[in-house]
Amino acid sequence: MNVNKNALIDRVAPQLGSRRAAAEAVEVVLDTIARTLAEGSSVSVTGFGVFEPAERASRLARNPQTGDRVTIPARRVPRFRPHQRLKDLTDGRRPLPTAGSSIRKDPKGTHAARDAA
Known part of the structure; x- marks a missing residue:
């Protein structure tokens, strides 16, 4: 869904x-x-990931209707890099907690990802 x-x-x-x-x-x-x-700045959310602007270089492409070569100008695009915790939750390597936040840091001295394995 x-x-x-x-x-x-x-x-x-x-x-x-x-x-x-x-x-x-x-x-x-x-x-x-x-x-x-x-x-032009990035946003880092602990346990979730990093949203960051990325520079995309200009490049040559082809107009599909005419076949002519066109230049696509350089531009800045948003990118997302997921945190390892989010990757583990998505992949099922880390169980979703029954209560509370799934991205909150583990208490000191615990290693939920290691203990779950």
């Missing part, structure tokens, strides 16, 4: 008490990520 923005808001709402609060929280987080990337 794909989760769009409205479904994400619906999933966050029970934790924040209202759909309005959830909508505002989701909107603020996404807006902050977009604005930070537009400024």
Whole structure:
């Protein structure tokens, strides 16, 4: 099942008490990520991943209708690099916690990923 923005808001709402609060929280987080990337900076979320702007060099391409070669200019694009914890959760190598945050750091002295193996 794909989760769009409205479904994400619906999933966050029970934790924040209202759909309005959830909508505002989701909107603020996404807006902050977009604005930070537009400024050329990266956003790192511990346990989740890093959103970063990446430079894409100009390149030659072919117009499929005419066959003419065209130059696509250099540009900056957003990239996401997932944290190892997110990769492990996605792959099933790390169990989802029954309660609490799945991306929160483990308490000191515990190694949930190693203990789960």
